[in-house]
Amino acid sequence: MKEAREYRMEELAEKAGITVRTLRFYRERGLIPPPRREGRIAWYDEQHLARLRTIAALLERGHTLNGIADLATAFESGRDVGEVLGLGEPSEETPVRLTPEALADYFEGQVTPENLATALELGYLATDGEEIVHISRRLLDVSAALVREGVPLSVVLEAGRRVRSHAEELAELFVDVLTTHSADGQVDRLRPLAKSVVEAELSMAMDRRLRRTPPA
Known part of the structure; x- marks a missing residue:
């Protein structure tokens, strides 16, 4: 089994293409989870790196840091994928795994904290580590098509x-x-x-x- 890679703060910042100061700012804002502590040394792992890359991708798509923080809070309060999908139960629907930036691309400009919270509440979305799982490929595609036709995502969810x-x-x-x-x-x-x-x-x-x- 491959041993999980861990990084010190300087290594993680270099790997993510940001400064140590920016990394420290993200941590203070709660945009990334706390590191593992070993004495006075903070250790970060691949999930921290994935989160930093997600933040960079969302910033490129026009999201603000405040908006990203709200999205992160909504994701972390969402139900686990096993709870939503009911592992082992029969279903005709095919779940879809997405990164946060891929979800943002599906519903450009409308993945707000409010809409995300509603989708999590309804059980359309669940979290699985750094990934998001939509319970149904059909519902995802139809919802995106309705949004492209001009129906607001909030109306689709209601x-x-x-x-x-x-x-x-x-x-x-x-x-x-x-x-x-x-x-x-x-x-x-x-x-x-x-x-x-x-x-x-x-x-x-x-x-x-x-x-x-x-x-x-």
Whole structure:
């Protein structure tokens, strides 16, 4: 097993391409975790280096240090990836691992501390060390597409919250029906049928709504 690399302050600053003074400032602002102490010597590791590179990337994208500090606080208060994804549970969704700067690129200018906190609260995002995990590739891509079409990310997240509550009710309904009445009680095998019902009903409901809505 490869031994974890550690750096003194001067070594870490050189590796990250910053000055020792800047590194000390970041540490005092809480932008990086405290180092491991061995007597009077502070030791930093690869996670500290990754965080410094993330800070540099976010600064290049126009984020302020105050904004980065708020984002770091939100990430550190977020739930662990295992808690959100429910390791070992079956799922049709594919999680996506992202760096903070990659997430910022997905939703350019809209990854605010408020939106990040909402996404963490809803369980769309989780943390895994220095990485972020989005629970669903499909939801990530659709959310990014809506933002590109001009829908604010905050509105997308609020819509997701409302859809979540209805989806929970629908899931409870179909699991109860299929468990009670299917021949073998294998709910997972019949999931596509439940999804088809919901998709068809949503499509017809949108048709009805659009017919009632006068053209702009």
